[in-house]
Amino acid sequence: MLLIRPPGVYRPQGDTELLVSCVRRERLDGDSRVLDLCTGTGAVALAAAHEGARVTAVDLSARAVATAWLNARLHRSGIRLRRGDLLAPVTAGTFDLITANPPYVPAARTRRGHGRGLAWDAGPDGRLVLDRICREAPPRLARGGVLLVVQSSLADVPATLAALGAAGxxxxxxxxRRQAFGPVMTARAALFERLGLISPGDRWEILVVVRGVRER
Structure with missing residues (x-):
């Protein structure tokens, strides 16, 4: 899929591809309501819209929202764009599918980064945004609704499973998907070793998509 991506907007990578592949396996049609969090270029939102769903996409970055708008125009898609912090701009309604490719890279700082770092910095354990999604997204799922979240094995996958299970x-x-570190992860490999997230010399991670379903 051709996408516009200006500097400062997260480039679709292996995690985006993995999440898109899972979106395409969901049963979506013209009645499906989809919310895409941390939309970036809008790649995941566009995949859902291509299946016929009514899609709302959200990002904290004004540049990302503008980029997703341009890509929606490029692909003649009627995605609704909102700028804001996770579910804050979407104050009402429930969704049949919520997707998220949030920041999940462990960082030395305890707060989220700025500029390009906003797309990946997620605190020392990588869960600064993941934990919020696990709390805030489940109540916004319709009966039978699905939550799809992509993350790295370095950001405690069992914690995501446990939190979503506790949310019902x-x-x-x-x-x-197992993949080698990209530039951001490679630059932080020494930090990951100190934190005990990888063994000395390891330079790979496992990307996973966690699927949570609200029972009917």
């Missing part, structure tokens, strides 16, 4: 969702890892 039936959870499972529905997709996974």
């Amino acid at each position: 969702l039936r959870t499972a890892v529905t997709a996974r």
